[in-house]
Amino acid sequence: MKNYTEFNDRIELTDALIDYTQLTEAIRTHQAGAIILFLGTVREMTQGRQTLCLDYEAYPEMALAKMRELAGETRNQWPVEKLGIIHRLGHLELGEISVAVAVSCPHRKHAFEAGQYLIDRLKEVVPIWKKENWSDGTTAWVHPGSGSPIPLQKGGT
Amino acid sequence: MKNYTEFNDRIELTDALIDYTQLTEAIRTHQAGAIILFLGTVREMTQGRQTLCLDYEAYPEMALAKMRELAGETRNQWPVEKLGIIHRLGHLELGEISVAVAVSCPHRKHAFEAGQYLIDRLKEVVPIWKKENWSDGTTAWVHPGSGSPIPLQKGGT
């Protein structure tokens, strides 16, 4: 597997608002005819329940290591010119961007496939966790694959 | 088929640089958890040949009508919150953005599918044509499905 670092892929965790324009500009190149930008944003409704806000936590060293691995896996499968992955941490309000994935490729089919691979795999293997703050006052860590979120505490009790 | 206009989809042809940040901000909503932005950019190399610049021409009334149809087709197939399609016309330098497609959906799978559908269909049915200005001084309209581009004129002759 190629070492991702030779490509200067932009791999970041941040507490600040994600500047997706800066990320997109960074991956533009005359060698690419296609750019995909994926943004994950804080959605209000999930299966009929209302979210007030989210908190994201990471195991930062491993999260960055896994994101670099995903960059390498992606470059081994598609002719990627440039790519970047930025994940937000901390407290996020409704509509804010939790993750941005950007890929440039010569052709669009590859850009779509590479972008989808990056976000799909990120959600499977990168150690970051989301805590839901529901409108009913409860909070719950979201743990896919272990059933529905387990309530942690009731607000005010 | 639903009438696209009820959704205020942003469908545009423009001679100016495409502001993809403005487009992306316009399709953000608390109901969406996923945003896809696709950008087509002017690539330098095509099958070993070097492009200097491109010229895009449209049949504007029909191009806009077809783009609106595609918006409607997309909304009929996927749960799209908001979408926008902007195509650039006129003279484009290397690296410039020729087309921007943006879609927001509750979930990412649908956003990827809808975005890919929009750009794939745009390239099939929207009456816009690209003229290549090659580095060897020749120019040629690009006509997919009718073999390789037909040289129109040699520079300086």
Next chain:
Amino acid sequence: MDFQVKMFARARDLADADSVTVALSGSCTIADLRRALSEQYPALQPVMTNLLIAVDNQYATDEMPIAPQAEIACFPPVSGG
């Protein structure tokens, strides 16, 4: 009856006109229009089978009749994006 036909891209270059007028007699189809265009603009003849005809912003097939007042356009396969 006279029909105006908008020409785009390589079709316009070959006809050397943004818009051409084609005279067709009686009720006629897209196929009749193609024949008339090829006769009037011989440069279009070699590529006519590859050209597309649109009527009122919709792609038209050869057997379709053309209504008076229809907005007609003739152009090559598209290459936007």
Next chain:
Amino acid sequence: MDFQVKMFARARDLADADSVTVALSGSCTIADLRRALSEQYPALQPVMTNLLIAVDNQYATDEMPIAPQAEIACFPPVSGG
């Protein structure tokens, strides 16, 4: 030998600690670590089979031996993105 184990998300909440120290004797595996964690922090026991263990930034399986100096972490299935 003492191992430091970093705890994240619900695992940290249940252990009520960012990092815990687990004493294991002789050569030992991830499975041994899981047993020791469950004994020391009974709140982890009901969810232990769902928790993941990482060693030096890689996911570890139960039969893997743990090297001294390894960086160990314990956390639930991830939910980023």
